[in-house]
Every structure is written in structure tokens, then in C-alpha cells.
Amino acid sequence: MEKFVRNAWYVAAWSKEIGNTLFSRRILDEPVVMYRTSDGTPVAMLDRCPHKLTPLSLGRIIDDRVQCGYHGLEFDCSGKCVYVPGQNRIPPQAKARTFPLVERYNALWIWMGDPELADPDRIIEVQRYDEPGWAVIDGQYQYHRTSYLNIAENLVDPAHTTYVHRQTIGNPAAGEVPVTVEVSKDERGNDYVLAYRWTNNAEPPPIDQKLGSFSGLTDRCQYYYYYLPCVSRVDVVTMEAGQEQSEENKDKGLRAFSYKMLTPETENRTHFFWMHVRNFRINEDVSTLIEGMNATFQEDNEISSAVQREQEATGDLQYAWLGIDAAPSRVRKMLEKMASPE
Amino acid sequence: MEKFVRNAWYVAAWSKEIGNTLFSRRILDEPVVMYRTSDGTPVAMLDRCPHKLTPLSLGRIIDDRVQCGYHGLEFDCSGKCVYVPGQNRIPPQAKARTFPLVERYNALWIWMGDPELADPDRIIEVQRYDEPGWAVIDGQYQYHRTSYLNIAENLVDPAHTTYVHRQTIGNPAAGEVPVTVEVSKDERGNDYVLAYRWTNNAEPPPIDQKLGSFSGLTDRCQYYYYYLPCVSRVDVVTMEAGQEQSEENKDKGLRAFSYKMLTPETENRTHFFWMHVRNFRINEDVSTLIEGMNATFQEDNEISSAVQREQEATGDLQYAWLGIDAAPSRVRKMLEKMASPE
């Protein structure tokens, strides 16, 4: 059974990570080397010389070409071998595999599947990005010792917040609020699963009390979108209780869009990139906010990595099924089907 | 072939290790979480939530119940799920497995097999425990990187003492003294193998010379009992040479009962608990004695772990058979038969 959905855009790196040196990262269990040509164009290539399998990242960049560090073969940014020391004939097998790579939202998006199908228009939209009144945090990365399937489940599972994040963002009241689940397709053709819930007429959680200036009780919503196979968008709003819950009113409350982009390193390890768009504390130093979010996602990582270890030890996934599993199970099943269509 | 004898009492922990926090230890290759309820009753549960396999030890104790750290399911000390956040129905699969756990001799004894067969009367007796004129060392633990079968062999093998413990308790003279082996059953129905030998009319070993006040030569005996599957009792006496070797005279010499309780962590790693009952240096500080014994058992661990590595590399156990192998082979064969009765 194929483990990965290959025909999809994954974040390979943040823009700032890739410059004029060779950078290697394992993606969908393949080694990928990335660099920029002198005009700034980012390039992604299989990090394995077609001669003797040497990682190309051990070589160097010469005139926008990658020179293998073992025997000096040179590959241009299309992967074509343009120089073999000591001989004129370039054997046809001496071809480095390259991957479509698109720069958007300060990130480099890679397509590991059939290049013919790589349509940049299918890259997910980051909402309110660079719009006035909104601020962006990006460039954030964590390494999670768990499968991206476990993380995907977690990301459409509001029920875990009360327990896993008890000491950070957890809201004891939320544990009892049921979640509504929907499955649909966005205007770009990407399937998504949505789980959402409203917690109305409640005390705002400690963090919102700090950030907003709420005179009384609040309505709070969490919309957990999971765009298959690898992007989570959480739309969180805290607004004064009792107003109409329209998009316009939401934008007047505290609102944030939290994006996580999951890129499987291997079947059981995941690159976890995150970014965040908000309408509060626009011009402030948010290093504490970033620290707090990183701490929160590390709480998920700790739980999810422990679950991964038990899954590997037992070969099992789950014994009892609960109502809160609706969205997570949908996401897992859809992802497994996307990976092995028949 | 089943690797472990499941229907038996194993030491899971020292009493002092378990309190009002969750404590996890792997036993017979299963993760076990332990804690005490508010009245001090110790509880042992499979450390794996029946919902999504999360280790329960990552959660917390709430009102004597274990709350899973992922989704907040709560299990009482019988393993029954008594609360699922967000729904009233408790699915029947949401049941945590518990294990019989008995507190005795400052230790917690666990039964990993059929709970119907868990009879506390079969827990081994620790002799002279809490009797006047005798003192106890307990609470000692080591982690041995070898199978409990290798340790069991070692514990009925007096012949190794001269060589492995040359620099601690080794007695060069003992190397030549033959060992008598017996197999029998104690009054509690536990099978045991006994190997023993007397070294008569010999200089006492350095450590006994320090502890006793022997005017001349001594008789020294070592009785190595192994109660299947997991408890070793060594009865060691040094007495002035020439007396009748009765129980009464033994108690007048230097006498110690050394207990080791082996609990397989996995097939090839073992929790090594030990305690010691003696009739000398009753009210003294014995930290040096404890250090010495720990050093001695680490010598066994070093040899036995090296043997384990060679066994794994070769798939073999032994090539040549010697007279001194009588008791060790008996123990291994009986243990293998106990694990796979047919």
C-alpha cells in the first residue's frame, strides 16, 4: 500500500532556509537537495547522484549548477548532466531528478508526484495574508516524531484541547461542547474536512482575557479545516456574546487563522511548519506569542509521538470509538484512500 | 513459543516508588501504569488508553481515577471507564485492563496472567523478615541488559563466584568444591531448584573476616534456591569450623538471606530487585554493605549482558556442557516448560 499522497503540494522549506548553499531535507522518504540559482530561483533535486548515489548536498554549487562532491559531475537546475570530468559523452542515465518547486507565502512548495499534474493554482490560500489590519507570523518549524496521519487527526480534533493544552490554551468548559463535522471541496478543488464548535456565553480563556477587552461573557468559535492531504487551517474567534456571528462581526473580535503544513519526512516522522495570521497586537513584539504557540504544538507532539510508539508496538490504531472521532476518522480514511486510490 | 510465565507474582515496584502520581514500567513486555488511591491502595493498569492507545501515564489522577491526557476519558481503579467528555454513552471497548497488585515486604507484587488464578498466598516468604535479631535491606533496584533466564542461571550457579566476583566476594578455594543439586516444591506449591555446597575448614573470605570474629578456620555454606519463575534466595552462612551444621548453629554464625526478584521487562532485559536479611551489624550504618552488594550484582550484569549479546548474535546458548551446569540447565528447562506448558 502506498504510504504517501504524492500528487500534492507540500511545504519543503521556508524561503529563508534556502540560499546559495546546498540544503538537504528528507520528504516523503526521499532525500531532496535545494538551493537557489544566482537570480534567486529555487531548485529542488533528488539528493542522490545518478552515478554512484552520492548525496549531492555533499558537493557544491558552481555557476548555478550542482557539482557532485565525489567525481565532479555537474547538473544544471533542470537536472540535466552538463559535464562529466574526463569524458565528452554524457550517458543518458546521468540525469538528476528534479521536483516542481513554487515560492509562495514565504515558503517553498514542492510537488513529489507526477510533474505533469503540478498546478500551482492548487496551492492552498492563506487568508488575510498581507492585508491591512492583519499581521503574519511565519518561518516556524518543528520536528514531530509521529506520522502525519496522527497529526492530521489531532488537527481536526477540538476535543483534545481541554486536556493536552490544559496549561496553555485549554478551556475546561469546551470539553462538553459537541462538534459539527462537514466534508466538502474548496474552490481550488481541494477536499477538506471541517470540524467546528461554538462555545457561547462563557468566560473567555486566560489568554483571550489578556488580549481582548471584553466587558463580559464571550462567544468563541473554533473552525478546524483540514485540506487534504497536508494543510490545516484553524479559524478561531472570540467575540462579545450576543452578537450576530457574521464574518464581519468575527473580524471585529479577536480573530486568528492558524495554519499548519505537514510534510511527511518518513512514514512515521513529520516536518511541522506553521504560520499564523491575526487581527490583534499588529505592531507589537510577539515573541511571547510565538513561544507560547510553539509550546502548545510541542504538547501535541509529545502526546502524538507517544501514540505513535504504541501504534508501532501493537500494530493497532484504536480500540474504542467515540463521537469526537468523527472528523479524525474521516480525515484518516480519506488520506489513506488518496494515497492508494483503488 | 510463549516467552514469559504469566501466571506468577512478579515484583512490579518497591512500595516507596508508587505514590499519588502515575508511574510507568514495562513488565513482561507490556506497559503498566501504577499509582495509589487516596486511601493508599496501589493500582496497576495497562498503560494504554483503550481509545487511541495513548499512554495513560501521560495523564493525571483525578479523584482516584486516571484521566487520559489526550481526550480526558476517566478510568476508575477497576479499569472501568466512568466518564467520556462530550457524550453520555460509554462504549464497552472503553475498558482499561487492570492487574492484581499486592503489597507485601515493602514491595508491590503484580500478576500479569489470568486474574482468576492470582492467589496472594503464593507470594514467596521472606525469611526472618522483621524478626528480632535480624535486619533488612530492601528497596534496591538494578536494570540488567540480559534475559531473566540468563540471570536465573547465574543465580543457581555458585561456580561463577570465584571468577566473576574475584575482586569482591570471590573465594578462590570454592572453585574446586562440587555442588549438590535438588529439585523440589515448597509448602506454597512453588517449584524450586536448589544448588548448595559447603566449603569446610577454610580461611574465611576477606569480607567475613571483617564482619565476624572467627578465631580460626571456618565452615561456609551457600544454598542457592531458585523459586520458579522469578525469585532467588541465597542462604549464606559462615561459622566456626568443626560444629554441627544445624539451623541453630547457623543462626549463631554470620548468616544472611539474599533475595533477588527478577521481573522481565522484555524478552532480553530484566528489572532486578534485591533485598537482604542478616543477623549481623544489626544497628549499624550499612551503606558500604549496600554499595558492595550493588557492585557485586553489577559484575554479574556485565558478564550476563555480554553473554546476552553473543546469544543474540549467534542464536546459540551453549556449546560445551560441564558438571556445574546441572542446576542452571534445570532452571532454564523448567522455566521454558512453565512458559509453554505443552
Place this chain on the structure above:
Amino acid sequence: MEKFVRNAWYVAAWSKEIGNTLFSRRILDEPVVMYRTSDGTPVAMLDRCPHKLTPLSLGRIIDDRVQCGYHGLEFDCSGKCVYVPGQNRIPPQAKARTFPLVERYNALWIWMGDPELADPDRIIEVQRYDEPGWAVIDGQYQYHRTSYLNIAENLVDPAHTTYVHRQTIGNPAAGEVPVTVEVSKDERGNDYVLAYRWTNNAEPPPIDQKLGSFSGLTDRCQYYYYYLPCVSRVDVVTMEAGQEQSEENKDKGLRAFSYKMLTPETENRTHFFWMHVRNFRINEDVSTLIEGMNATFQEDNEISSAVQREQEATGDLQYAWLGIDAAPSRVRKMLEKMASPE
């Protein structure tokens, strides 16, 4: 498929490494313990007691015999068990396997195959060793995390020098000079592969410029001999350009013989011993030269270990075939055939 060529002499250790204590090293995936008897004779024995598999290296030497550290069995330097504590009968299985071991060139050469075939005359000759006008560096060791086959390929592959050793001995001009390959047998009956090339009328590389006093351009040759299965000899000469390239004239230039002796630890890890014979800087301190050569071989190790990891990940060896692969492929094919003759 047999992985190793067993009927061959491998360097097991440098003479200086083996004395009157037990020294253990894994060779062709077998544990070997070495020591010297009181008259200095070196002994090599399987490091595994035939009783219970205990590594003999955990024991000690008593009167030129190895005493097992577990039960005190003693083996003489022929591997014969001469003492079993507590019994007179020595069982026939209590026999330690020994290996032929010959001391030559300050090294101990071991024969892991059929002892009947172990002819010391087949040990490779080290040229100019101990001759006047020549100096020797020996006793050098590195541990390479790659198969000896990958190292063997590297050692008959002059084309890598320009790239792997760019910052040490690399000569940019050499990259374009074709290599001639020959296969033959030396006078001792050892098969060898030879790859060589001359770089004539070129600027000497930086290191030669320091060492020699060349007034102008130089001719430089590199002869890469690989004596199957495990010895590389590189004969490197830099001489003033324009002379007859005779042995006599070579000896008047800067000349060095560089020997590497590869001993597989396991299928994918290699003990890398090296020595060096030269006709320059005879009486000087050469610690910088030694450091430089060790740095150079570590560059090979880095590349070759990375190749090893890719080979293990893919199960492949090579995709494109180049002219420079002639000698490396010959060596690999011959070695694989030597290991599995049919």
C-alpha cells in the same frame, strides 16, 4: 551469498596494540581476542567461550593461557581447554577456535579462513620498507562506516581526488587526465587491479611545491594498485618534467608508497589501517604530514559513508556508468567473485 573473502591475510591489529592484556576486535563479523604470550608470541582466538559464549576478553591471562571470566575455564594458545574448575574431564566441545596470526611490518596479519591454506609468503610486500634513504609511517588506524567494497572502489579511482580532496591533495588539472587500467597477478600469486595516469608538464600541487625543489613544471604519476582482497598500494611520484620516466628517475623525484589495509569489521563497516613509505623528509618530524593524510582519508570516509547509507536505503549501487568506473567495477566484480567462487 558469502560476504567475505575468508582465505586471505588481513591486518588484525598493529603490533603495538597487542600486549599482555586481552584485546578484542570484530573481524569479518566474528569477535576476535588477541594477546601475547610471555615470549611475545601473538595469539588470536575467537572471543567467545565454548562453554556459555562469554566473551573471553572479559577474562584474564594466566600463565600464557586465557581464563574465562565467567567460570574460569582456561585455554592455551592453541585454543585447547587445559582446565575446568571442579572437574577433571575436559569435554571435547570445550575448544576455543584460534586463527593463524603472523607479525610482519609492525602489524599482525590474521587468516580467518581454512588454516591449512594460510601461507605467510602470500602476505603482501611493503616496498622499500626499512631500506636506507626511505622512511616509514605506520601504526595508523581509522574506522570507516562503509563496506570495504566501497573503499576498494575508491582506492583504484584517481578521478575522485580532484573533488573529494579539493582542499588537501586535489589537483584540478588531474580531473581531465584519462586513466589506464590493467589486471594482473603479482609474483606471490595475488591478483591485482592497477589504474594509473601521468599528469605531465603541469604545475606541481601545493603540497609538492612545499616538499620538493622543482625549478619548473613537473611530471606526476599515480599508480593505484589494489591487491585483492584487501590491500591498496599507491605509488606517487612527482619529478621534473621532461626526464625519462624510469624507476631510477622516479626514485630521484619525490616518491611515496601509500598502503591501506582494509579489514571488514562487518559487511558495512571497515577497519582502515594505513602506512606510508617515502624518500623525502627522512629525518624530520612528520606529525603534520600524518595529520594531513588522516584528514584526507577522513574526506574519503565521509563521502564513502554517505554512499553506504544511500546504498542501504535504495538497495542500489550505481545508475550511470562512466569511463572512470573501469577499475572500480573490475575490483568490485573480482571481489564478489572471490567471496562466492561459483
